[in-house]
Amino acid sequence: MFERIDQMLAGFSEGDAITSEAQNLRQIFKRWGIASDIFVDTRHVSAGLLPECRPLEEHRGNKASLLIHHYSIGSPAVEAFLRSSSRKVLHYHNVTPAHFFAGFDDRIARELEDARGALANVIPRVDAMWAVSRFNAAELESLGAREVAVFPLQFSGSEMSDPPSDVILGKFSVPMTNILFVGRIVPNKRVEDLMQAYCWYHRTINRQSRLILVGSDRSAPAYFVMLRMLAGEWCIPNVCFERYVNFRDLPTYYRIADVFATASRHEGFCRPLIEAMSFDVPVVANRAGGIPEALGSAGIMYEDASPAELAVLLDRVVTDRGLRSEVIESQRRRMAEIAGRNAEAELRSLVERLA
Template sequence: MAQDPTGAPRTADSSTRAVRPAAPTSATVVPLNPPTGETAPQRALHICLLGYRSAPFGGGQGIYLKYLSKALVDAGHRVDVISGQPYPHLDPRVRLIPMPGLNLFETGLGSLRFHHLSSLTNIIEWTSKLSGGFAEPYCFGRRVVKYLKRFGRHYDIIHDNQSLSYGMLELQRLGFPLVTTIHHPVTSDLRIALKAAKNWRERLFIKRWHYFLKMQKRVAGELHHVVTVSERSREDIAAAFDLQPAAIHLVHCGIDTEEFRPLPEVSKIPRRLMATVSADQPLKGVRYLFEALAELLPKYPDLELLLVGKPHAGGEADQLIDKLGLRGYIRTVSGISTEELVRYYNEAEVAVVPSVYEGFGLPAGEAMSCGTALVSTTGGALPEVVGDAALQVPVRDSQALGAAIDRLLSDGDLRCQLEQAGRRRIESLFCWHRSAAQMLDYYQTVIHPPHSTGDALENC
């Protein structure tokens, strides 16, 4: 049998087995680089973060897990991450507990093997994909409940990263101290995708794939402890899931300012634009960036766009590149290291975030933290993140996007001002040490609610 990181066997039903780790010590810890105003040191916690798919190249959820877990360890706490495939990239001090599933979006329907049929969860995942559905969050919840009921009673806090699965309600019912992050309501993704659909067949497929939203809406309404990453997301989540905004706790995302930083030894590449987007997701607005690029080329024939995120061959974004004659002006990279990403940010004269909607906007924060001048839309929470440290334009407006890029390319003094202002804003408002300290304070209110008696773990 395959072995999980603890050395225990993994069964054929894809549930991870593990030897129960030792309970956390009660030692007092002093956080590393504590933010100004942090409360007195508290007992070290043993924290379990959950993510149904968590690779950084898969989107902001994987980045969130990577850096939140690192910041929590920096603050002196023990952190395990239970994740489905594709697995996250974690700090070496963070323990990964892989929760294997079928990973059908990577391996395809043909990857099903006879031994998978011994698991009802596997069968649900496969048949859902076969019919155009997305059952990964639901199936991840089933697997996690099975694992934590057996091996998870020693955790001080369980923190789910937007699986919003029925399994989370089961953990809550069983008395596990549970916190859930909702980055933004996926109802926004559905609405934008439907608007971009070309025909009824596409709309039918999109609705089928988003059927998991029915589960998420019910689960969100019954969770006791919900946190989100921006004020805009708090408002949108409350509206989408029929919640009171005051019931949703706000802890902004952070940027690792030690990793995403200006590199004095790296020179800017003239006329280099950069965007970090999922090119085939309509809510990321890449078509408006391509249209803006096409409008700018007569004035800047040496313009180059570095696109971090490769369009699917033959997909809508790929076809648009050919339609606009941009093939020779766009360079795409994917699967790169964080070190390479930071260098690319530093090489770019201008970074662009063309999104129609962002629950937070990590690429905007990363570019600003690297000291790169930024053009951003006003989609979702982006104004909350960039403030006055970037040029902002309306969503779905390629002409306005092109005009803002043109302004920065032609005004070196303005670029320099925004480079410095962006770095200062991220350092002061959105560093991960600050975010982790706020999250730890929230954990304490969950573990020791007001008027409670005794340690919450003793009641589990």
């Protein structure tokens, strides 16, 4: 086994799926008695997490250590990773296709394009490749990668156990049907498609309803502004733009939700689906990217639904007791599968192959 196993990330922030995964892995490594640190570009670290990570330039590698890079965008972490003399693992979380950001943030679009282009150079220089889904693994294989191991994001549920927030419960105390979306407010999530479906739902099916959008707008401010403008232009009431939510408050939104919906067109895995299922919130999701792997046979997935069709589907999940019960039962089976997974044994096997 290695004398130390470190990780490198482009950023480090509360509520971020990659950050959470890196923290989980570090905890496992330390439980094995192996020294482990997380190295990050400190320009992109939440203030509250600064004590938990170290600057990239402090990393010192050697052949007796392993370095895991969580790859999702181009950053100084990539070059620091490649320079290291440690054994290297590329842990691929997916790079969002640049065309989604074109016109909203051309700088981010270029960074995404560069990150995808750089993969062909990174792949031959690593000792192993892991991906959080088979969908992601297939992307690496299309670039010539061989023997990509699939190691899905871990989920225990313990991180979602904070008590309800009285402030949030009070804010949404008026009884209404709550349609919830959780995720970064970025173009590939196609939040506008969900808003159009909600518009149909609210105007023609259920006026006592809300669309609650939870997620940071920092990655694509121009896209967020467009969504706010569309809500006004379409005269859609009760669209609640909650923006970034403290991770301790997030469980409250799941507790008040009647249905979780996402119209996302591109996902490497989509952790919020797992979070919603853990609270028995029925999930309705566009069949895209790694979403089918996250859901398994649970929830409801759709393809090519019009706004009106998606609105009717949401209504059925909310009002049809038989269907709702079937969906929740399928999700409980999926959560039992996730709970029964021995991720630590999987991880040990992957690491031991490199030792």
